Amino acid sequence: MDAVEKANADRQKRWAKDQKIGEGTYAVVYRGREVATGRKVAIKKIKVGQFKDGLDMSAIREVKYLREMKHQNVIELLDVFSSKTNLNLVLEFLDTDLEAVIKDRSLVFLPADIKAWIAMTFRGLEFCHRNWILHRDLKPNNLLISANGQLKLADFGLARDFADPGYKMTCQVITRWYRPVELLFGCRYYSTAVDIWSVGCIFAELMLRIPYLPGESDLDQIKTTFRALGTPTDEEWPGYTKLPDYVSVGQFPKTPLRDLFTAATPECLNLLSKCLIYDPKKRISAKDALYHPYFSAMPYPSHPSKLPKPAKKESNRPLEEVDGNVEFDGPGPAVRANPPNKLKRKLSDSELGGRPIARKLDFTAM
Amino acid sequence: MDQASNHSISRTTVYEGSTQYRHWRFSPEQLAETRASLNTAAVAAIREAFEADSPGSSSQVSFLNADEENLLVKLYIGKVPQLCGHLHFAEEVEATAITYLKRFYLKNTVMDWHPKNVMLTALFLATKTTNNPISLELYTSRIPKTAPSDVLDLEFLVAQSLGFDLAAWHAHRALWGLWLDMQNLPDVLIDDLRKAYDDGIAHVRASRLTDAELIYTPSQIALACFDLASPHLARAWIRSKQTSPPASPPVSEEDPMLAILKPIQIMITNQGQLPEVESVREVDRRLKLCKNPEKVVGSNAYNKRLEEKQRKADEKRKRKAELVRKAMAAGDPFGSELAEKGDLDDDDDDDD
Numbered sequence: 001m002d003a004v005e006k007a008n009a010d011r012q013k014r015w016a017k018d019q020k021i022g023e024g025t026y027a028v029v030y031r032g033r034e035v036a037t038g039r040k041v042a043i044k045k046i047k048v049g050q051f052k053d054g055l056d057m058s059a060i061r062e063v064k065y066l067r068e069m070k071h072q073n074v075i076e077l078l079d080v081f082s083s084k085t086n087l088n089l090v091l092e093f094l095d096t097d098l099e100a101v102i103k104d105r106s107l108v109f110l111p112a113d114i115k116a117w118i119a120m121t122f123r124g125l126e127f128c129h130r131n132w133i134l135h136r137d138l139k140p141n142n143l144l145i146s147a148n149g150q151l152k153l154a155d156f157g158l159a160r161d162f163a164d165p166g167y168k169m170t171c172q173v174i175t176r177w178y179r180p181v182e183l184l185f186g187c188r189y190y191s192t193a194v195d196i197w198s199v200g201c202i203f204a205e206l207m208l209r210i211p212y213l214p215g216e217s218d219l220d221q222i223k224t225t226f227r228a229l230g231t232p233t234d235e236e237w238p239g240y241t242k243l244p245d246y247v248s249v250g251q252f253p254k255t256p257l258r259d260l261f262t263a264a265t266p267e268c269l270n271l272l273s274k275c276l277i278y279d280p281k282k283r284i285s286a287k288d289a290l291y292h293p294y295f296s297a298m299p300y301p302s303h304p305s306k307l308p309k310p311a312k313k314e315s316n317r318p319l320e321e322v323d324g325n326v327e328f329d330g331p332g333p334a335v336r337a338n339p340p341n342k343l344k345r346k347l348s349d350s351e352l353g354g355r356p357i358a359r360k361l362d363f364t365a366m
Numbered sequence: 367m368d369q370a371s372n373h374s375i376s377r378t379t380v381y382e383g384s385t386q387y388r389h390w391r392f393s394p395e396q397l398a399e400t401r402a403s404l405n406t407a408a409v410a411a412i413r414e415a416f417e418a419d420s421p422g423s424s425s426q427v428s429f430l431n432a433d434e435e436n437l438l439v440k441l442y443i444g445k446v447p448q449l450c451g452h453l454h455f456a457e458e459v460e461a462t463a464i465t466y467l468k469r470f471y472l473k474n475t476v477m478d479w480h481p482k483n484v485m486l487t488a489l490f491l492a493t494k495t496t497n498n499p500i501s502l503e504l505y506t507s508r509i510p511k512t513a514p515s516d517v518l519d520l521e522f523l524v525a526q527s528l529g530f531d532l533a534a535w536h537a538h539r540a541l542w543g544l545w546l547d548m549q550n551l552p553d554v555l556i557d558d559l560r561k562a563y564d565d566g567i568a569h570v571r572a573s574r575l576t577d578a579e580l581i582y583t584p585s586q587i588a589l590a591c592f593d594l595a596s597p598h599l600a601r602a603w604i605r606s607k608q609t610s611p612p613a614s615p616p617v618s619e620e621d622p623m624l625a626i627l628k629p630i631q632i633m634i635t636n637q638g639q640l641p642e643v644e645s646v647r648e649v650d651r652r653l654k655l656c657k658n659p660e661k662v663v664g665s666n667a668y669n670k671r672l673e674e675k676q677r678k679a680d681e682k683r684k685r686k687a688e689l690v691r692k693a694m695a696a697g698d699p700f701g702s703e704l705a706e707k708g709d710l711d712d713d714d715d716d717d718d
Binding site for chain 1: 380383385404473474490491495497501503518522527529533
């Protein structure tokens, strides 16, 4: 046996698969454990043999970036090994995700809880950005939560690195409801600010308990955003009408955030508004966000172990693979617990639309 | 990025957290040692394979030594820039492919895996890992005498040999940083600077033919190259980074910074050229005779190995069929309790 094969076989022996917990077109996820310690892990088996172009891009992205990052708020890739023509990613096992927490109507969130989740999100994101990595798919169900309450960024299947300005990138990234307007207008040169917008949307969603900007199409997403935050003026976002896919969707007035987020403190609304600034250059950075007065003001963030968690019951959610409203062709390699024996299923646009969104945020005076 | 300002957040720099720093940096002695022991082990294993194939046959075989292996790898490193020019690939792709190729042969021997296909595979993998993907069909159609399977068959082995450390940091990026930063030096003529940068990048490209990237950091290599191109500018820049500029004297030849650059420069000057084709041809000719028969399709040793694998797979399949049969007998036609047994192995792959 070759040295490389042997090393792989040794790695493989360190981990045991216990139970299939999710299955999709490209990957199967198992609950497993480290043989020596009994530590619970998630093993994501990606079927490689079926790709005519070899190792697929989202698997490559996930492995490439997670190998480089170790941080308490980023999911840890413990090992990678192959079995036959499969690529196995050994990831830390995480119980739930922020979407499940938000949707659990029996849970009550204190302002200090929201502060803790947002602080952990910014910590993880600051680390990614410090490592020159854009996540490009932040949303509540990619923020996984460990047994001790730590929030971790996961699913790096759409991530990429960035360096020089002026390097063209695809604008078909980020799940629509969390996508900033510059991407909706086809901007091909962008940076860390796209992830910050997503955090702003998640921040708002934590307070509202429903998605903040649930557009039904890309065009409607622009309208929904402008309806909520006002149509930007050329002064606040110079030159945006020149973006490649710019369309005029009408004039909407600005409404103070205070009108919708009635219970929020001034610091809280100040940080939220800085995440949702239209001009990407003026939007707050992850690092500056960590120094924002919101985090040092009372109440202090809840301790992770004290954060609300869904009761220990098996949810009926299938393993999400690809969001129907994002055009890319890889699986979303995030891993989370799912009940066993679920049918293979892919979320489609219509199913996403079927999420319980009771109302549009039609709160502006029209 | 200013690392000092990050002290409150992290104790190590981003570079120190990278897999390149943690897994792929060696001293020259470690490199020599790694290659020598790899070569010794390979020769022993292949000798055994020859003997298994036909007893007594290994005595006439002249195996390659570590230096000869390295020479052959270097020849194929030199082919990467040619191919990248032909295919219009970015410098990032080229540099990454070369890094992969070097790392691969710190884990494997050319007597098992000929560098030609490994080079083609490393390059294809690099297009994907640097986010410049092209279809495999297009890629191989533009390279003479290459089929998609030449690349696909090795891709997994290459990724595995790299330990799935796919991110690589390169000196040409650091040189670009120097070029940007030096524009802030007082009294710099931009034309001089541009000329120095152009010469510097040529040295960086030459450094890829050496072991420099396995020993030094990208920024060390970049500065060494800039200093080769323009000692005047490089030293003005070093001085600007040291204590308060007005008082600081010109950088002396004994400056510790220059002492780091010296061995890199010697390495680039002495080893940064392609090997002579004649000497490599001789190595390649001998490689045809000493390559591992287990890896030669159709040889006795290859077939034996294949049979062994087949036999093991059959055994596993039988074991699994037996388990399913028992489950059926126990009244559970889907055998779902298999999953509870806690010994799922990778033969749960019926689905692929």
